[in-house]
Amino acid sequence: EQTDSLISVLRSSHDSTNRQLATLNKLAEMSYRLEDYPTALDFYRQAYDMTDDEKLRELYQAKIEFLSCFCRTR
Numbered sequence: 001e002q003t004d005s006l007i008s009v010l011r012s013s014h015d016s017t018n019r020q021l022a023t024l025n026k027l028a029e030m031s032y033r034l035e036d037y038p039t040a041l042d043f044y045r046q047a048y049d050m051t052d053d054e055k056l057r058e059l060y061q062a063k064i065e066f067l068s069c070f071c072r073t074r
Contacts (some may be wrong), residue, residue, distance in 0.1 A: 019045050020038040021056070028063070 028043035041064060048060035 017050065021066055022053055024050070032067075037071050041071060 018028065024043045024047040028040045031037070031040035031043060044060050044063045044067065048057060048064060051057060051060070
């Protein structure tokens, strides 16, 4: 019983993290489309810091590097 309860809590936490990551990603994309590059960069950094998934970290790192270069040239 206790194990089932712990698994349920972990699943809920994982689902919550995934929702937060999806929200941060959407906010970053919207900021980018609005040409608010520093804000987009901040949202991608928050998403990067939040996830342990290596593939997602690679994706966010690439976006961070792109926007960092882009922000410096403006």
